[in-house]
Amino acid sequence: MPDPNVYNDRVVTVLVVLSLVWAIAGMGAGVFIAAELVWPTIDLGQEWLSYGRLRTLHTNGVIFGFGVSALMATAFYSVQRTSHVPLFAPKLAWFCCIAWNLAVLLGGISLLAGWTSGKEYAELEWPFDIGITIVWLAFAVVFFGTIANRKVKAIYVSNWFYGALIIVIAMLHVVNSMAIPITIGKSYSLFAGAQDAIVQWWYGHNAVGFLLTGGFLGMLYYFLPKHADRPIWSYRLSIVAFWAFTYSYIWAGPHHLHYNAIPEWVQSLGMVMSIILLAPSWATMVNGVMTVAGAWEKLKTDPALKFIVLALAFYGLATFEGPMLSIKSVNVVSHFTDWTVGHVHSGALGWNAMITFGTFYFLVPRLVGAALYSVRLANIHFWLALAGTMLYVLSMWGAGVSQGLLWLSLDELGELSYGFRDIMASMTPYYALRFVAGAIFLSGAILMFYNFVKTMENRTTVVRRIPDVTTARSAVEAVA
Amino acid sequence: MPIDFWTGWVAVLTIASLVGLAWVSYGVYFSGKKAGFDEESPTIWDENLREGAHPPPMWWFWTMLASLVFTLIYLILYPSFGSLSGTFQWSQGGELDERLVAHESTFGTRRTEIAQMDLAAIQEDELLMRAAKRVFDRQCAACHGLEAKGQADTFPNLRDDLWQWGNSAEAIEKSIRDGRQGIMVGWSSVLNRAEASYLAQYTVALAEAPPGSHPGKAKYDELCVACHGSDGTGMEALGAPDLTKGIYTYGGNTLTIKETILYGREGVMPAFGDVLDDMQIRLLVAWLTDGS
Numbered sequence: 001m002p003d004p005n006v007y008n009d010r011v012v013t014v015l016v017v018l019s020l021v022w023a024i025a026g027m028g029a030g031v032f033i034a035a036e037l038v039w040p041t042i043d044l045g046q047e048w049l050s051y052g053r054l055r056t057l058h059t060n061g062v063i064f065g066f067g068v069s070a071l072m073a074t075a076f077y078s079v080q081r082t083s084h085v086p087l088f089a090p091k092l093a094w095f096c097c098i099a100w101n102l103a104v105l106l107g108g109i110s111l112l113a114g115w116t117s118g119k120e121y122a123e124l125e126w127p128f129d130i131g132i133t134i135v136w137l138a139f140a141v142v143f144f145g146t147i148a149n150r151k152v153k154a155i156y157v158s159n160w161f162y163g164a165l166i167i168v169i170a171m172l173h174v175v176n177s178m179a180i181p182i183t184i185g186k187s188y189s190l191f192a193g194a195q196d197a198i199v200q201w202w203y204g205h206n207a208v209g210f211l212l213t214g215g216f217l218g219m220l221y222y223f224l225p226k227h228a229d230r231p232i233w234s235y236r237l238s239i240v241a242f243w244a245f246t247y248s249y250i251w252a253g254p255h256h257l258h259y260n261a262i263p264e265w266v267q268s269l270g271m272v273m274s275i276i277l278l279a280p281s282w283a284t285m286v287n288g289v290m291t292v293a294g295a296w297e298k299l300k301t302d303p304a305l306k307f308i309v310l311a312l313a314f315y316g317l318a319t320f321e322g323p324m325l326s327i328k329s330v331n332v333v334s335h336f337t338d339w340t341v342g343h344v345h346s347g348a349l350g351w352n353a354m355i356t357f358g359t360f361y362f363l364v365p366r367l368v369g370a371a372l373y374s375v376r377l378a379n380i381h382f383w384l385a386l387a388g389t390m391l392y393v394l395s396m397w398g399a400g401v402s403q404g405l406l407w408l409s410l411d412e413l414g415e416l417s418y419g420f421r422d423i424m425a426s427m428t429p430y431y432a433l434r435f436v437a438g439a440i441f442l443s444g445a446i447l448m449f450y451n452f453v454k455t456m457e458n459r460t461t462v463v464r465r466i467p468d469v470t471t472a473r474s475a476v477e478a479v480a
Numbered sequence: 481m482p483i484d485f486w487t488g489w490v491a492v493l494t495i496a497s498l499v500g501l502a503w504v505s506y507g508v509y510f511s512g513k514k515a516g517f518d519e520e521s522p523t524i525w526d527e528n529l530r531e532g533a534h535p536p537p538m539w540w541f542w543t544m545l546a547s548l549v550f551t552l553i554y555l556i557l558y559p560s561f562g563s564l565s566g567t568f569q570w571s572q573g574g575e576l577d578e579r580l581v582a583h584e585s586t587f588g589t590r591r592t593e594i595a596q597m598d599l600a601a602i603q604e605d606e607l608l609m610r611a612a613k614r615v616f617d618r619q620c621a622a623c624h625g626l627e628a629k630g631q632a633d634t635f636p637n638l639r640d641d642l643w644q645w646g647n648s649a650e651a652i653e654k655s656i657r658d659g660r661q662g663i664m665v666g667w668s669s670v671l672n673r674a675e676a677s678y679l680a681q682y683t684v685a686l687a688e689a690p691p692g693s694h695p696g697k698a699k700y701d702e703l704c705v706a707c708h709g710s711d712g713t714g715m716e717a718l719g720a721p722d723l724t725k726g727i728y729t730y731g732g733n734t735l736t737i738k739e740t741i742l743y744g745r746e747g748v749m750p751a752f753g754d755v756l757d758d759m760q761i762r763l764l765v766a767w768l769t770d771g772s
Contacts, residue, residue, distance in 0.1 A: 234537070235531035236508055237534075273551075416618070419617040419618055
């Protein structure tokens with residue numbers, strides 16, 4: 001029988017380690033396919049090493065392996081502490097941890113073997129889709145069960161974001177994955193043509209919205225004030241931003257399908273809702289920056305806070321760029337170019353990975369009861385991560401904008417000025433730069449992994465007891 | 481303007497969402513209620529984790545309001561709720577038409593002139609030949625290869641002497657505009673494998689010198705002459721290739737030729753008459769006949 005007065009942190013530790021392993025594997029696959037775009041023959045003629053298969057391994061590895069493991073870890077960690085109770089159904093939490101990572105591992109192997117539903121970011125075939133649904137429901141039971149048991153009346157804002165993550169991803173995953181199985185490894189979507197495209201991007205964009213943005217905002221709202229040792233600057237701004245964010249994000253998907261064979265009013269709504277999104281996104285960024293304001297001196301010495309603040313800056317950049325790209329006249333140039341890839345990575349590297357790194361530098365020493373092995377290595381990691389991200393984003397902006405403009409350019413006969421092949425060939429320097437950028441970023445992650453391994457060598461047993469006094473308010477009420 | 485059910489459905493959902501957004505924003509700023517917040521004794525969630533009492537900044541409220549107003553204006557001007565097309569009457573099909581008209585009025589005259597130019601004159605104009613090469617790269621190279629030398633033992637080489645449908649400018653233009661369907665009949669129900677082997681060897685021999693007597697000749701004269709002719713020079717009207725040139729689209733070793741004889745071949749050149757305009761086809765013909 002587990003002690004009801006102690007937080008369940010071992011499952012958090014395991015999830016953090018698994019998340020780190022996925023970070024290296026997923027980013028490693030990314031660097032390899034970046035190299036394939038410069039030297040196409042390094043796949044050695046092997047199907048499983050080809051760009052098409054490794055690309056899905058890259059995206060699934062970083063989003064679902066690295067990202068979701070980190071989200072589960074931080075959700076489990078913070079929901080207990082903001083509710084003052086241990087996890088509800090801790091065995092189910094272990095099930096989430098193990099089954100999820102098994103699903104990503106076996107799913108990754110199935111992708112290498114060529115199984116795919118062909119839906120971007122939802123490539124795993126139907127047996128995995130069913131497994132993911134079960135694990136996700138278990139995640140929901142653990143999380144909302146803990147919330148239901150809470151001893152603090154008000155639900156903290158990070159839990160609103162984690163809750164939205166769990167509910168919305170469940171909805172998106174189930175609807176988008178509906179398919180008719182043909183064999184164990186192949187199924188066909190229940191939706192056809194333009195409907196399939198709309199459902200796919202309703203899923204795809206809201207996976208970005210509620211997993212890569214909303215979920216990680218949960219991480220931000222717990223770990224930023226915790227680490228800066230300041231209250232959230234304006235708690236009410238965080239709540240109104242939450243509702244504005246959830247309300248408008250769910251409409252934004254069709255901006256992936258501008259000028260396509262979907263109804264024009266769907267495109268219009270996708271565009272205007274994307275523009276509205278700028279307001280709640282920047283509300284969160286400003287709230288975060290103002291929360292750190294006054295704790296700036298900590299940035300000099302604390303690599304964890306540096307990562308989190310830099311993540312906020314990239315969050316602000318990516319959430320400004322997103323609404324701009326959703327404007328139809330901008331999209332004419334940017335669509336189908338590497339600009340989109342740059343935009344995604346300014347979010348994925350600059351925001352998601354950085355905030356996770358910052359959180360882990362905060363979390364790991366606390367979880368294992370040992371000081372960080374080397375602050376110096378963490379600082380080097382910070383600069384590698386910043387350099388890698390900047391180089392990546394700049395090279396893809398260069399590539400994307402030139403692709404967009406060269407594709408549209410006409411000569412004096414009214415013919416396209418440049419052949420697609422010529423433009424493709426001119427991309428080599430940009431792609432080489434992107435490969436270098438990815439390698440720099442990956443080397444930083446490997447440094448962090450080494451740092452944590454050395455930290456864990458000094459681990460001690462940590463037991464975090466739940467504090468007796470639940471809230472100041474209840475203490476005040478007791479006095480009255 | 482009649483409004484059908486689904487238009488109304490979309491309109492109600494959208495407007496309700498926008499009103500909901502405005503209401504939430506307004507409520508947080510102006511309701512006067514603190515909605516569960518107690519600034520005197522704020523909730524402590526986790527040691528130093530507590531709510532900050534700073535009021536949300538007014539500029540954010542105006543930003544939110546401005547984006548909602550922009551949204552409403554945009555949705556009135558452009559296609560918005562189901563069948564409502566917006567007061568600008570804008571459509572992406574309409575925009576495409578406008579661009580095509582603009583393209584025609586800018587370049588139309590010049591393109592018509594080029595479409596009627598003499599092939600030799602086009603071939604002397606470097607600018608036109610470069611444009612022709614780009615059209616080829618874009619529309620033809622995927623099958624015929626970047627150097628137009630064919631590929632994959634499937635797509636014909638356009639830089640050799642074998643033009644099974646004819647190498648005149650007219651024949652090439654017809655191939656591009658209307659496409660071609662070449663069918664080599666398979667003879668596996670008529671020939672045994674030994675006979676097919678002899679036939680394959682005979683066609684290879686045809687390329688060197690017509691042999692007087694050959695074990696494959698009897699079957700050739702029976703089955704092949706109708707299309708490929710008694711001397712093996714083929715027939716352009718049917719797309720039956722000339723066998724005396726020693727050039728084989730599907731591969732020239734005797735084993736592959738035997739396959740072709742036994743199981744036949746089907747070749748399709750798609751029609752590009754609807755994809756390319758007269759100038760582009762003229763440029764391609766000039767580029768393909770250059771130096772021939």
